[in-house]
Amino acid sequence: MFEALQYDFIQNAIIAGVLISIAAGIIGSLVVVNKITFLTGGIAHSSYGGIGLAIYLGIPVLFGATVFAIITAIIIAILTINDKKRIDSIIGMMWASGMAIGIIFVDLTPGYNVDLMSYLFGSIIAVSSDDITYLLLLDLFIISVVSIFYKQILAVSYDSEFASLRGINVKFFYTLILILAGLCVVAAIKAVGLILVIALLTIPTYLAETFANKLSKMMFISALLATLFTLLGLVISYLYDISSGASIIIVAVAILVIVKLIKR
Template sequence: MLEVLQYSFIQNALIAGILISIAAGIIGSLVVVNKITFLTGGIAHSSYGGIGLAIYLGIPVLFGATIFAVLTAIIIAIITLKNRTRIDAIIGIMWASGMAIGIIFVDLTPGYNVDLMSYLFGSIIAVSNEDLIFMSLLDFFIIFIILFFYKQILAVSYDSEFASLRGINVKFFYTLILILAALCVVAAIKAVGLILVIALLTIPTYLAETFANKLSSMMLISSILATIFTIIGLIVSYVYDISSGASIIMVSVIILTVVKLIGLKR
């Protein structure tokens, strides 16, 4: 089994898995605490429009997806802050339109015949050195933002009204959280794809809530759990020759189920 580590694509996959897990653990905690899982799902699927546009323009896919996802996050933040009663309809529209834009641009790209399923369900084995650089920079950026604005983000996440009374710009930090979620979603595309990315963000955090009593420890435990799930999922994927994204998520679900069942029995 260890002999496969000599291959560069396996090494890249492991490094990518760890980098993505760190981001997913941190951002997943914010997504769960702020109860914006559905909003993050809308951003994830909307970013497919950026993938299609990048393919059409001949620019790096992750760059196109990043720009599109961040713009979508800002738009969603602006709209939902003004009209929270219609969040479900707004997200549904952004979700569908982003996917439609992506499909249309891919169809308009002459001679493009690459299987787009890898973007929907992930293909971590195909991670390039450029992707690793992007993921590394993303991790440093997320960690820097969290360390620098931790108190403000903590206040906004748990009691936005109290944070507003304390003079914290709630709108700014709410938008910032959505932008960080958008960046994390783009980074996770290579690992689990757009369809399964929400599971990677939420399952480790849901399990970490059992052991954590504050946001910082939840982020740390979530990152560790996501890393474990990803590594085990990659091993299962290699041994049984199945999709890496689906393997990672199923390993997460199985471990979560076992832990919760043990907790219920106790």
Template sequence: MFEILQYDFIQNAILAGILISIAAGIIGSLVVVNKVTFLTGGIAHSAYGGIGIAIYLGIPVLFGATVFACITAILIAIITLKNKSRIDAIIGMMWASGMAIGIVFIDLSPGYNVDLMSYLFGSIIAVSNDDLIYMTLLDIFIIVIVLFFYKQILAVSYDSEFAGLRGINVKFFYTLILILSALCVVAAIKAVGLILVIALLTIPTYLAETFANKLSNMMIISSILATIFTLYGLVISYVYDISSGASIIMVSVVALAIVKLFKRS
């Protein structure tokens, strides 16, 4: 079994799994606490528009997806802050528009024959060195931002009205959380794909809530759990030759079920 570690693509996949899990644990905690899972789902699927545009223009896919996802996050933040009563319709529109834009531009790309399923359901064993650099920089950026603004993010996450009365710019930090979510979503595309990325952000955090009594602990525990699920899912994917993204999420779901059943009994 351990002989597979000699392959570069396996080493890259393991490193990518750890890097993505750190980001997913931190951002997933913010997503769950702020109750913006549906918003993040809209950003994730809208990122497909950036993938399509990047393929059409011949630029790096992650770069295109990042720019498009961040723009979408800012638009969603602006719109939902002004019109919270229609969040569901707005997210549905952004979700569908992003996917449609991506499909149109991919169809317009001449001679493109790469398997698009890897973007939808993940292919962590196809991670490149450039992808690892992107993930490393993303983790550093997320950790620095969260450490520097932890008190403000904590206040906005648990009581935005009180935070506003204390002089904290709620709109800025709400938008920042969505932008960080967009960056994390793009990084996780390689691991679990756009379809399953929300599960990676929420399941470890949902489990971490059982053991954590504050946000910082939740972030740490979520990152550890996400790492365990990702690496174990990667092993199952390799052994049984099945989709890495689906394997990772199934491991997460089984772990969640076991913990909940054990806790209930």
């Protein structure tokens, strides 16, 4: 395995895996605490529309997916903040329409030769230097926003009614959390793909809840666990020549089961 470290694509995969894990640990904690896993899943699959549009227009795929994810997050926030009874229908609609738009644009793209499976199931070994720069800037943005607005995000996440009484703009921070989740989803596409992205956001946090008694600690532990899962998954993927995204998630699930069995 160590001889593989001499290859640039392996080095890029490791760096990208760590950067993605940091974002997933922070945002995954917010997703679990706010109970918006299904919302995040809707954003994830809707962003496929951005991937298809980017391929059609010939622009960077991550850029197209990012714009689409942000727009989707804002729309979902507007539609669900005051009407959570119909949240399942709204998410289902956004989920299906985003995927449909992506498929249509890909079909309309003349002579495309893009491996769409890499976006559905991940292909972290295909990460470029530009992707790493994007992931680094994204991590810095997420860490900065969460650090600056930590108290407000904490209040909105655990008791939105109390936060509103304290004068905190609950709608703004609810939308902000969804936008951050959308950005994290786009980042994680390279690692595990759209299909498995929710697992990377939720499994580390689910484990971190066992060891953390406050949100900031949960974020830190989640990021560490996500990094561990990603690196172990990459090792298994390299040794057995299997999909990196599936390997990462299988490692996460296996460790989750082991920890829960030990606790019992």
